[in-house]
Amino acid sequence: MNRAVQSGGRLPLLQAAWVIARRDFTAILFSRSFIFFLLGPLFPVVVMVMAGGVGAQVQSAAASVDVGVAMQSADVDAMLAAREDLAAQLGGAVPPMVAVARLQPGETYDARTVLENAQGSLAAVVSGSPQAPVLIATEGHVGRWQGMVGMIAEAAQEPAARAYPPVATRVVGTSGASQSSGRLRTAQGAQVMLFLLIMLLAGMVLSNLVEEKGNKIIEILAAAIPMDAVFLGKLFAMLGVSVVGIVVWGATGASVLFAAGQSLSDFANPGVGWPVFLLLFALYFAMGYLLLGSIFLAVGSLATTVREVQTMAMPASMMQIVVFFLASLAVTDRGGWVEAVAIAFPLSSPFTMLARAAMEETLWPHLLALAWQGLWVALFVKAGSTLFRRRVMKSGPRSSGRRGLGRAMAGLFSKGSGGAA
Known part of the structure; x- marks a missing residue:
């Protein structure tokens, strides 16, 4: 630790990323705004449930003729x-x-x-x-x-x-047609849920980055640790916060379904089975979040105000909607060129492969897809950090005072992470 400070005033990449991730994660998780953020999506769900009940009563009354x-x-x-x-x-x-x-x-x-x-x-x-x-x-x-x-x-x-002969019946658990249509509905529903979660949670990295750029904290961090570590730490911190949010929302939804007398057995069984499907959902969410989050971080590096962030993030959001439609179209073209393009394109790959997990039993393609997506996450983080370094550090070489500030911040980080090292 001390050798890193004495040699250049910077922490190693992974250690610096861990310090940034821990700092952002605890700062956001224990803030009052995060509590309201968790409660925010629950209110529309309650309103939709109430509106659905009222609409069903209205429809029943309208159909009474x-x-x-x-x-x-x-x-x-x-x-x-x-x-x-x-x-x-x-x-x-x-x-x-x-x-x-x-x-x-x-x-x-x-x-x-x-x-x-x-x-x-x-x-x-x-x-x-x-x-x-x-x-x-x-x-x-x-x-x-x-x-x-x-x-x-x-x-x-x-x-x-007139006499109607009695019809004998025999019930089977499932059929080829019902299994195929049920898995298709599971695939489409999982894609929609994955898209909504990524779009809802990925925007947090923008607001956090712009806030730190406004109060100059990000420049202090840039002087103390590698910019790749700043990006990597912020991405995984926000990913951790997002996982907490998903756990809270998922537990709430599961409680509602359990109270209504429903369970996963009431829905069509995915091709890979529910345990593996839920694991793949978590992994593809992580990859999709890191991919889009890295793009949003790069966009945030070009903006100085919240208004600029909203303006510059709009093309990225619209592109993600187009990507989602591509992945949705790939569900209907299994084995075709549309599905191949959607799997190869990194932004649509998580959605397409999640649908494939719902439709088919084979597991080995998911290992290749996760490795492919992980490669693109690394490339996106590297490109975003390079762009940010040029924006923040473009004024030229740092002065000796700035190097001293970097050494001081490195010493502060080393003290703060001494218990975790």
């Missing part, structure tokens, strides 16, 4: 009995029917006026007789119920002569 029957009394009873008979076989496909008028011989019923006056939940009226039924309804309901009303009327003519 009746078909009225206006015929002679015996025909009304025959139509209602036939409707109940068919409903026992077809379930919800048969519309509910109610008696709106029991006519006497020669009596008429003005169904058009009743429907146009919008009385209650009446959506259509069947008049005439079972031998010659007339359906009065809007154009959409006519196309929907014409065939069903004909079946009910035909069944109402001779209900005693």
